[in-house]
Amino acid sequence: xxxxxxxxxxxxxxxxxxxxxxxxDAEGGxxxxxxxxxxxxRVRGFDVEVADRIARGLGRSRAQFLQVQWSNIDQSVERGDxxxxxxxxxxxxxxxxxHAVTLPYFEFREVLAVRPEDANRIHGLTDLRGRKVATxxxxxxxxxxLSARDSTGLIAVSYDDDVHPYSxxxxxxxxxxLLDHIIAQRALRRRGGTGFVILAQPVxxxxxxxxxxxxxxxxxxxxxxxxRQAMRDGSLERIFRRWNVWDDSQGTxxxxxxxxxxxxxxxxxxxxxxVLAYVPSLLRAAVVTLLVSILSMALAVVVxxxxxxxxxxGRAVLRVIxxxxxxxxxxxxxxxxxxxxxYGLAGVVRxxxxxxxxxxxxxxxxxxxxxxxRGALEAxxxxxxxxxxxLGFSEFQILRLIRGPQALRYALAPMTNDFVALLKDSALVxxxxxxxxxxxxxxxxxxxxxxxxxxxxxxxxxLAMSLPLSRLARRLERRWRVP
Amino acid sequence: MSDLLRIDQLxxxxxxxxxxxxxxxxxxxxxxxxxxxxxxxxxxxxxxxVAALQAFDSGSxxxxxxxxxxxxVPPESRLVPLRRRVGFVFQAHxxxxxxxxxxxxxLAPRYVLGRSRAESEGIATTLLTELDVGARAAAWPRQLSGGxxxxxxxxxxxxxxxxxxxxxxxxxxxxxxxxxxxxxxxRGLCQKGRGLLVATHDAEFARAHADRVVTLxxxxxxxxxxxx
Numbered sequence: 001x002x003x004x005x006x007x008x009x010x011x012x013x014x015x016x017x018x019x020x021x022x023x024x025d026a027e028g029g030x031x032x033x034x035x036x037x038x039x040x041x042r043v044r045g046f047d048v049e050v051a052d053r054i055a056r057g058l059g060r061s062r063a064q065f066l067q068v069q070w071s072n073i074d075q076s077v078e079r080g081d082x083x084x085x086x087x088x089x090x091x092x093x094x095x096x097x098x099h100a101v102t103l104p105y106f107e108f109r110e111v112l113a114v115r116p117e118d119a120n121r122i123h124g125l126t127d128l129r130g131r132k133v134a135t136x137x138x139x140x141x142x143x144x145x146l147s148a149r150d151s152t153g154l155i156a157v158s159y160d161d162d163v164h165p166y167s168x169x170x171x172x173x174x175x176x177x178l179l180d181h182i183i184a185q186r187a188l189r190r191r192g193g194t195g196f197v198i199l200a201q202p203v204x205x206x207x208x209x210x211x212x213x214x215x216x217x218x219x220x221x222x223x224x225x226x227x228r229q230a231m232r233d234g235s236l237e238r239i240f241r242r243w244n245v246w247d248d249s250q251g252t253x254x255x256x257x258x259x260x261x262x263x264x265x266x267x268x269x270x271x272x273x274x275v276l277a278y279v280p281s282l283l284r285a286a287v288v289t290l291l292v293s294i295l296s297m298a299l300a301v302v303v304x305x306x307x308x309x310x311x312x313x314g315r316a317v318l319r320v321i322x323x324x325x326x327x328x329x330x331x332x333x334x335x336x337x338x339x340x341x342x343y344g345l346a347g348v349v350r351x352x353x354x355x356x357x358x359x360x361x362x363x364x365x366x367x368x369x370x371x372x373x374r375g376a377l378e379a380x381x382x383x384x385x386x387x388x389x390x391l392g393f394s395e396f397q398i399l400r401l402i403r404g405p406q407a408l409r410y411a412l413a414p415m416t417n418d419f420v421a422l423l424k425d426s427a428l429v430x431x432x433x434x435x436x437x438x439x440x441x442x443x444x445x446x447x448x449x450x451x452x453x454x455x456x457x458x459x460x461x462x463l464a465m466s467l468p469l470s471r472l473a474r475r476l477e478r479r480w481r482v483p
Numbered sequence: 484m485s486d487l488l489r490i491d492q493l494x495x496x497x498x499x500x501x502x503x504x505x506x507x508x509x510x511x512x513x514x515x516x517x518x519x520x521x522x523x524x525x526x527x528x529x530x531x532x533v534a535a536l537q538a539f540d541s542g543s544x545x546x547x548x549x550x551x552x553x554x555x556v557p558p559e560s561r562l563v564p565l566r567r568r569v570g571f572v573f574q575a576h577x578x579x580x581x582x583x584x585x586x587x588x589x590l591a592p593r594y595v596l597g598r599s600r601a602e603s604e605g606i607a608t609t610l611l612t613e614l615d616v617g618a619r620a621a622a623w624p625r626q627l628s629g630g631x632x633x634x635x636x637x638x639x640x641x642x643x644x645x646x647x648x649x650x651x652x653x654x655x656x657x658x659x660x661x662x663x664x665x666x667x668x669x670r671g672l673c674q675k676g677r678g679l680l681v682a683t684h685d686a687e688f689a690r691a692h693a694d695r696v697v698t699l700x701x702x703x704x705x706x707x708x709x710x711x
Contacts, residue, residue: 387577394559
C-alpha cells in the first residue's frame with residue numbers, strides 16, 4: 001500500500017518524467033559511486049543501487065545518473081539539475097535548513113587514521129594539539145576540526161579529494177586524517193593494509209541522506225516512504241552487504257529510524273548567526289590570499305626580470321632556454337603546475353603546501369611578467385640606448401639609468417593587471433590544501449546552502465584588496481608621467 | 484693640424500650590397516668637415532662606424548690614436564678609450580625622455596666620469612647656457628622645440644668633453660635663422676680645438692660653415708673641396 005502511495009505521489013510530482021534523475025560524484029569512487037570498470041560509461045556503487053531502489057519504489061522506469069562535483073550537489077539540486085542528490089551526502093543541520101532532506105539511510109562513523117607509530121599516543125582529537133589533521137573540505141569532519149581547533153589547538157587541513165589526505169598522512173605531511181569509516185577503510189585497502197591505522201574509537205557518528213530541492217518536499221516524503229520500505233523488506237541491507245559496508249550497527253540504526261514516524265529532524269540554525277560565525281574565518285582566509293598573492297608576485301617579479309634579461313641580453317642558448325620556459329609555463333594549466341609541484345615532486349622534495357602554492361603561482365606568473373618586462377624593455381627607443389653607449393655608459397648602467405626606469409613605467413599598468421589576476425588565481429591553491437578566501441567562501445556556502453551572502457562577502461573582500469591596488473598604480477602612473 | 488680622425492678605405496656591406504665603398508677622410512683638431520651626399524648614400528653609416536655603433540667590413544678608422552678594425556663591433560668594455568674621444572649627436576636627438584634637459588646632460592659626467600652631482604650640474608649648466616638653452620634646463624624633452632632639443636643633445640654629447648664630435652643631419656629640423664645660429668655654435672666648438680664631422684645634405688650650411696666638404700656618391704667620396 002505504501003509503495004502504491006509512493007507511486008501515486010511520484011506520478012503527481014513528475015507526470016511526464018518516468019526517469020528519476022539523480023546527481024552524484026563518481027570521482028568519490030567506490031563504494032559510493034564509481035565508473036564501472038567493465039563499462040566506464042556506467043556507474044556502480046551502493047548509492048547507485050540506492051538510487052535504483054528509490055526509482056523503482058517511486059514507479060520510475062529507471063534511475064539516470066548525472067555527474068556533479070560533490071561540493072556542488074546542494075546548489076545543483078536547488079537549480080533543478082536533478083531530482084535527488086545521493087553520494088555520501090551528510091546529514092547536517094544547515095543542509096536540513098536549506099533543502100528537502102530524506103531520512104538517513106546509512107550510519108557512518110567519523111574515524112581518525114594515524115601512522116602506526118603514533119597509534120599508541122593518539123587516541124582522539126585532544127591528543128593532536130599543534131598537529132595537522134586532514135579531512136575533506138565542506139564536511140561534518142571539517143566542521144568538527146574547526147571546532148576542535150580552538151579547544152585543542154590542532155591544525156585543520158582541508159582537501160578537495162579523499163585520496164591525498166591518506167597519502168599525505170603516510171608521507172608525513174599531516175599527522176592524522178578524520179573521515180568517514182568507509183573512506184578510511186577503502187584507503188587502507190588501497191594501500192594493502194599498511195602505512196596507517198584506523199583508530200577503533202570513533203570521534204562521532206553521522207548519517208548519509210538524499211538531498212532534494214527545498215520546494216520538492218512532496219517528492220522527499222515519497223522517497224522517505226520508499227527508504228522505510230527498503231529498510232523493512234531488507235533490500236537496503238542487501239545493497240549494503242553487497243558492497244561490504246553492512247555491520248551490526250546499521251541494523252540497530254535501521255530499527256531506530258523505523259521506530260520513529262518522522263525522519264531525524266535536526267534543529268536548524270538561523271543564517272544570521274552563520275554570517276557572524278564565518279566572518280573571522282573569511283578574514284583569516286583573506287589574509288592567506290593576500291600573503292600568497294604578495295609573496296607569489298614578489299617571486300614572479302624577480303624570476304620574470306631574470307627571464308626577461310635572459311631574452312633581451314642573453315646569448316642564443318640562454319634565449320632558447322628562457323623562451324622554452326616561458327612557452328611551456330604559459331602553455332600548460334596553472335592547476336597542473338600546482339599538482340606537479342605539490343604532489344609530483346613529493347618523492348624528491350616534500351614541500352609544505354603554502355610554499356608549494358607560492359612557488360607554483362610565482363613561477364607561473366614569472367613567465368607572464370617576463371614577457372611584460374621584455375616588451376617594456378624593447379619599447380624604449382633604440383636611439384636612446386645608442387646615445388647611452390656613445391656617452392660611455394656600460395650596458396648595466398644603460399639598463400639601470402636609461403632603459404630600466406622607462407621600462408618600469410611601461411610595465412606598471414600590465415603588472416598591476418597581473419597582480420589583480422594573481423589575487424584571484426590564488427583561489428586555485430585550495431586544491432593543495434591551502435584554505436584561502438574562495439575556498440573558505442565555498443565551505444561557508446556549502447554549510448549554509450546558499451552562495452548569496454558568502455558570495456557577496458567574498459566579492460567585497462576581493463574588491464577591498466584589488467581596488468586600492470589599482471588606485472595606487474594609477475597614482476604612481478600619474479606621478480611618473482613625463483610631460 | 485694633427486689628424487683627430489683618420490678613415491682609410493672604409494667599406495660597409497649590407498646583405499651583399501656595398502653601402503659604403505672605400506671612404507677615406509681626415510678631420511683635424513679645430514676643423515669642421517661636412518660629409519655630404521644624397522639620402523641613402525652612407526653618410527650616417529660612416530658616422531655610426533666611427534662611433535662603433537656599426538660594424539665595417541674593411542678599411543680602418545683611427546680616432547686620436549684609438550684604432551677600430553674590421554669585423555663585429557667590440558664589446559663596450561673595450562671601447563672605453565673611444566667613448567672618451569667621440570661624442571655623437573643623432574639626427575632624432577635621442578634625448579632620455581624620463582629626464583629633464585639638465586639631467587640629460589648631467590648623467591654622463593656623474594656616472595661615466597664619476598664627478599659629483601654639484602660638479603656635474605655645473606658642467607651641464609655651463610654647456611646649456613653656452614648653447615643658449617640654459618633657460619630650458621628644467622624642461623622635459625617633449626617640451627622642447629626641435630632646435631632646443633638639438634642643442635640639448637649637443638650639450639649632452641659635449642658633457643664628457645670629447646675632442647671629436649659627430650653630428651648626423653643637425654639642420655634637418657631647423658629653420659634658416661636657426662641653421663645660421665647652429666653654424667656659429669659649431670664654429671665656436673672648433674675654435675676651442677674640437678674636430679667636427681657633420682653628415683648633412685644641406686649644401687648651403689656646408690658651404691657657409693665647413694672647413695672642408697667630402698661628398699659621397701653611391702658609396703664613394705668625390706674629391707674634397709675647401710671651405711668657401
